[in-house]
Amino acid sequence: MSWIREEKLSLLERLTANILKAGPMPKHVAFIMDGNRRYAQKEHKERQEGHTQGFEKLAETLRWCLNLGIHEVTVYAFSIENFKRSKEEVDGLMELARQKFSRLLTEQENLEKHGVCIRVLGDLTLLPEDLQTLIAKAVVSTRAHNKCFLNVCFAYTSRHEIANAVKEMAWGVEQGLIKSSDVSEVLLSECLYSSNSPNPDLLIRTSGEVRLSDFLLWQTSYSCLVFQSVLWPEYSFWNLCEAILQFQMSHRSIQKARELHREEQVLQQMESDRTCVAEILQHRGNGKPMDGQSQQNALLNYSSSREERVRGFLNTLQHKRDAFFDDLSSQAVVA
């Protein structure tokens, strides 16, 4: 089954889509595609069949999203915790991933036509090596596309991602690129795997479970969460519309909370800069009390040099990450 579906929406679906689009729409939607195994059990099918149908549903959902004007989707494909499942099931899932990513590589033309950029978020080193290479190839070959974005969380948990971001910042400190006082909420967000995407506006979890299961904990702090009881392989266009309606009804309050949080962030950064400047001045210890104007200047100087440091560090980090994928994808040519 292909990643990209070209069918158009039916008339009724199109009408509904247009009505929904008259209101605020989410730009980025995240899915926890839960219920594949329960679906297989219900339909008396093989477990693997459930997962396969789950993938097909994903392709269909991507088409709906595109038709609804949602250009970024993040999905939870495989959690680090899922490695605890039976060997048979884990192997089956890895095989499915192999198939789908190989298939993806044969669909280059189509992906280019639609401008689909695929990113894989997670700790790839936990995966079998051949799969790592396949994934890296898919990521590298679609890197330049910029019309729609699909982020696949694979070998991912949010805590792992956050801990990894802290590790990267500590690495930056070790390399002398940043100081420990430069660590801030904004910087941490930029060090996550998801640094190139805006935070999701809407998170949908199917199959009636009401928890996040270690998915995008940081990024969805101020997102609309919708829990739906339908099993993922049975997800329909109308379920998606219902979730969007819920998003629209919460939209104003969430927007307000986000705004408040942003203001808080700016204040914190200013406070931290002020403390750092005060420390520096104390260190110099020339004892002269500074007037307001030169204090202001010192603060401005400090914050612009901090911003430059952080920019430099983030550039280096991006290069490091790109290089990781480049190396992996070129390995296959040798092999």
Added chain:
Amino acid sequence: MASLYEMVWRFLHALLYLQRAIVAWFRVHIWRWKLAVVDLLLPLALGFHNQKKTGPKGTRTSRRVRWGADGRTLEKLPLHVGLLVTEEEIHYTDIANLVVWCMAVGISYVSVYDNQGVFKRNNSRLMEEILKQQQELLGMGSSKYSVEILKNGTNKQEHQVLSCQSMVKVLSPDDGRLSIVQAAQQLCRAVEQKEKTSKDINVSVLDSLLKESKNIPDPDLVLKFGTVQSTLGFLPWHIRLTEIISMPSHIDASYDDLYDALQRFAGCEQRLGK
């Protein structure tokens, strides 16, 4: 065409808001009627069966016994419940009631959160209200629920903690992402001073650092009050496996509402990735 779509959209949303308002109205009023009926019937029933009136102390004891028993009959009880209020209007008495019921059922940790920091700013008012409701609902007689207000020594902020059987903690967005950032800063400082290397940092190091500053287990259940479908910054690190149950409003919330949510929680099965 676009304006037609917009009209339909507006109409649709007006209908949805109307439906929401009607449901909320019924919820409040049915509850009030129920109370009125119970008030009317209970004295009658007691009057018929028991000439000696038990009085308020008696009903308090029986209620307390019932709540405790409810807690024991549930298959599993959360260790830590977070009360997340997303509403603009806050009723302290209703929140205090919920906290006291949680304690009576046998929940060890209760935290109260709103994203604007209202509870944190009015910490003492909330604590007073909790004490008051505790006496009102549970009565003075029991030493089991005696409450001490402690200053939290480890933290520089003056969190007041009700200790003994249950602990109540007031949380704000500062305990969420910001506390992760602070932990990150602490680790980076250690790296800067060559006490640690970046390779030492992993999930468990960060987790233990974040546990230390909070001193409470991760919440297993969050009760989210209000129509806003979001956690609004509630402890992102800690809600990894938390069940999030939505309730329409904390205003006039009843013990039965809470008990229903606890029952739902008891029915949830966690597979932990398997």
